[in-house]
Amino acid sequence: MSEDKPHQNLAIIGHVDHGKSTLVGRLLYETGSVPEHVIEQHKEEAEEKGKGGFEFAYVMDNLAEERERGVTIDIAHQEFDTDEYYFTIVDCPGHRDFVKNMITGASQADNAVLVVAADDGVAPQTQEHVFLARTLGINELIVGVNKMDIVDYKESTYKEVVSEVKDLLKQVQFNTDDAEFIPISAFEGDNIAERSDNTDWYDGEILLEALNNLEAPEPPTDADLRLPIQDVYTISGIGTVPVGRVETGLLNTGDNVSFQPSDVGGEVKTIEMHHEEVPQAEPGDNVGFNVRGIGKDDIRRGDVCGPADDPPSVAETFTAQIVVMQHPSVITDGYTPVFHAHTAQVACTIESIDAKIDPSSGEVAEENPDFIQSGDAAKVTVRPQKPLSIEPASEIPELGSFAIRDMGQTIAAGQVLSVNE
Numbered sequence: 001m002s003e004d005k006p007h008q009n010l011a012i013i014g015h016v017d018h019g020k021s022t023l024v025g026r027l028l029y030e031t032g033s034v035p036e037h038v039i040e041q042h043k044e045e046a047e048e049k050g051k052g053g054f055e056f057a058y059v060m061d062n063l064a065e066e067r068e069r070g071v072t073i074d075i076a077h078q079e080f081d082t083d084e085y086y087f088t089i090v091d092c093p094g095h096r097d098f099v100k101n102m103i104t105g106a107s108q109a110d111n112a113v114l115v116v117a118a119d120d121g122v123a124p125q126t127q128e129h130v131f132l133a134r135t136l137g138i139n140e141l142i143v144g145v146n147k148m149d150i151v152d153y154k155e156s157t158y159k160e161v162v163s164e165v166k167d168l169l170k171q172v173q174f175n176t177d178d179a180e181f182i183p184i185s186a187f188e189g190d191n192i193a194e195r196s197d198n199t200d201w202y203d204g205e206i207l208l209e210a211l212n213n214l215e216a217p218e219p220p221t222d223a224d225l226r227l228p229i230q231d232v233y234t235i236s237g238i239g240t241v242p243v244g245r246v247e248t249g250l251l252n253t254g255d256n257v258s259f260q261p262s263d264v265g266g267e268v269k270t271i272e273m274h275h276e277e278v279p280q281a282e283p284g285d286n287v288g289f290n291v292r293g294i295g296k297d298d299i300r301r302g303d304v305c306g307p308a309d310d311p312p313s314v315a316e317t318f319t320a321q322i323v324v325m326q327h328p329s330v331i332t333d334g335y336t337p338v339f340h341a342h343t344a345q346v347a348c349t350i351e352s353i354d355a356k357i358d359p360s361s362g363e364v365a366e367e368n369p370d371f372i373q374s375g376d377a378a379k380v381t382v383r384p385q386k387p388l389s390i391e392p393a394s395e396i397p398e399l400g401s402f403a404i405r406d407m408g409q410t411i412a413a414g415q416v417l418s419v420n421e
């Protein structure tokens with residue numbers, strides 16, 4: 001696979017059993033991207049049985065096996081490429097630490113394919129995942145209306161499902177112009193890599209075309225610099241070297257920078273990337289850099305580096321919209337779990353639950369509710385227990401989302417609406 005194509009992180013979302021894994025298998029199979037070890041294993045078995053050929057069913061068995069071992073849907077990446085892009089399939093919602101990985105950037109999805117089974121239509125997790133996708137900032141959505149083979153490739157059934165999904169998208173204020181609908185069968189291979197004769201009433205793009213024609217993710221170089229610090233090292237001959245990934249803006253040698261909330265700063269002396277000195281780093285670059293006058297104990301993981309004349313904001317309190325995914329009981333005012341935002345992990349108190357939001361309409365369902373629980377969305381006011389640098393998602397999306405963790409699991413995800421410094 002070529003490394004010189006732009007990368008896209010793709011999330012495959014949708015209700016359980018609607019065909020997400022089958023679609024992943026189909027995409028890997030059709031693009032010749034089935035992992036080497038699977039091919040090797042298959043060759044051995046085929047030779048033993050005296051059979052040739054490389055069947056799609058075999059890929060599926062293998063993916064199923066791996067999934068049972070907990071391997072597949074991990075960020076042990078599934079990858080494939082089209083003419084334009086190199087795609088990495090990221091973990092999907094409901095599996096392990098999807099939300100946390102997405103927020104901390106380990107598997108931030110650029111776009112998503114929503115799988116909806118034609119024989120079932122919009123189901124509870126379809127709704128949940130669409131809401132989550134919107135909360136987490138996915139912009140373009142490809143909707144695969146799957147299992148068309150089961151409904152005899154009927155155009156009327158396809159249209160019904162499309163209209164159901166459009167209603168759902170409108171309810172969560174997702175622009176339906178940014179969604180593309182395709183009738184597919186992941187299992188039979190219809191409209192995935194080749195146009196299917198079974199759907200002669202459909203003349204839109206097939207799935208791999210639609211993926212290939214997604215817009216390239218725009219690196220946010222024009223925004224202010226935001227570089228969350230992952231680690232701080234001391235390197236002999238250089239001094240203190242904070243390390244992290246540039247989320248937005250540019251980092252140049254000679255720039256005057258500020259670290260917040262540690263509230264120290266200075267001039268950037270050197271920037272190193274892949275063991276080489278560079279004059280500039282851009283969004284997506286992982287860098288180590290050195291700032292005049294900054295010692296190892298002056299800054300820490302969770303600090304955000306930004307321009308000295310427009311430093312990252314530090315929240316006294318902030319308001320946010322959250323979605324509760326799994327909480328064993330109820331969340332009330334005063335609850336203090338750990339918030340994970342970029343590289344920071346800070347205990348924060350939910351001071352007040354200001355309104356319950358109807359996840360299927362985005363509207364206020366109840367002002368000042370006594371509690372919220374799994375499945376609820378709400379507007380809340382939050383007070384970090386230690387200084388936390390965070391930004392409104394509307395201004396800097398990369399630094400405006402967070403995951404809420406408690407008892408070893410991700411219980412909620414959210415986006416910052418406003419920051420009170």
Ligand code: GDP
Pocket residue numbers: 014015016017018019020021022023146147148149150184185186187188
């Ligand atoms: P997931 O839970 O969303 O990952 O769903 P799976 O990929 O595991 O699929 C659930 C079941 O639906 C499996 O038995 C698949 O073989 C079947 N399936 C998936 N896609 C199709 C399809 O396009 N047509 C048919 N007939 N069955 C499908």
